[in-house]
Amino acid sequence: MEVAMSECLIELCDAGVQVSGKELLGGVNLCVTQGEHLAVIGPNGAGKSTLVKLLLGMHKASAGTVQIGGRDVSSYPRRELARMIGYVPQLLAAEVPYTVREFVEMGRYAHGDRDAKAVDEAMELVEVGEFSERVVATLSGGERQRVCIAAALAQEAPLLLLDEPLAHLDPGQRIEVQRVLRGVREEVTLIAVTHDLGWMQRDFEHVLALQAGGVKFDGSVRDLMAGEVLGELFGSAVMDQLGRRLV
Ligand SMILES: Nc1ncnc2c1ncn2[C@@H]1O[C@H](COP(=O)(O)OP(=O)(O)OP(=O)(O)O)[C@@H](O)[C@H]1O
Known part of the structure; x- marks a missing residue:
């Protein structure tokens, strides 16, 4: 999918979500370019x-677009949406009964192939090759998270959507995953939910801050x-801490 640089790859106009009559999100406007x-x-x-x-x-949007x-x-x-969006949840369910390689191959589902090159490259980038024949259920949380990222990369989607991808990782693994995400292809659009403000500062150019279901910044x-x-x-303590670390 080709989108000109000046256009929004993702565009929300006054978008909102209601569940059981409760507004979870409202009035969200956003443009994310490729x-x-x-x-x-x-x-x-x-x-x-x-x-x-x-x-x-x-x-489904209950308001806006x-x-x-x-x-x-x-x-x-x-399937078309799956081809476009590689999704990495907070933590992959522990009971996945497949081997690491089989799971990463599933990243190719939307393409209808098992492109060994894409699978091998993704596994190499995230360094999960050493346990490729292990069943996902036997891995630690951090290892599972890397496998999930490998599957999303094997998908070769133009958009990577990550929901707190660092949440269950130890400090060393966090650095490793940040390095991997820094290395994704230039044209890949990356959206990551995170509580890690240091990571936000280092590796992102655009920030959306939400508060109480609306856009704060x-x-x-x-x-x-x-x-x-x-x-x-x-x-303010958070600001002070970040300020001190920044200097
Ligand atoms: N299916 C649902 N039904 C009712 N309320 C919901 C539902 N899903 C989420 N909520 C509520 O909507 C609000 C926003 O939830 P959401 O999970 O999007 O927050 P979040 O910003 O991701 O939070 P966190 O940082 O804790 O993960 C919360 O108050 C949550 O309890």
Whole structure:
């Protein structure tokens, strides 16, 4: 799917989500261009995962529009959407009964092939080759997370959507996953929900901050750091800590 640089690959106009009469997200406007790296931040319960589900078509917009590649998300057949979006959940369920290689091969499902080259490259990049024949259920949380990222990379989707991909990783693995994500192809658009503000600062150019189901900030990391939004979202101590680390 080719999208000109100036256009939005993802565009939300006044989008909202209601579940059982409760508004989880409302009035969200957003434009993410191809190749952009967007961090979605906000306090617990702000609506970040709800936004991810909206982009994945798991939630229907109850208001406004959600477009990917100029088309409404709800108009995509499931397989076509799967070809476009590589999704990495917070933590892959422990009971997956497949081997690592089989699971990464499933990343090719939407393409209808098992392209060994794409699978091997993804496994190599995330360094899961050493346990390729192990059953996923026997892996640690961090190892499973890397396998999930490998499957999303094998998918060769133009959009990677990650919901707190570092949440269950030890400090060394976090650095490793950050390195891998930094190395994804230039044209890949990356959207990551994260509570790791250091990572946001280092590796993202665009930030969407949500609060209580609405947009609190949409702009560059530089502008976010220059303003008061982080303090308002998380408390001034967070700002102080980040400030100290930045200097
Ligand atoms: N299916 C649902 N029915 C009712 N309320 C829901 C549903 N899903 C989420 N919520 C509520 O919507 C709000 C936003 O949830 P969401 O999971 O999007 O938050 P989040 O920003 O991802 O939070 P966290 O940082 O804790 O993961 C929360 O108050 C949550 O309890």
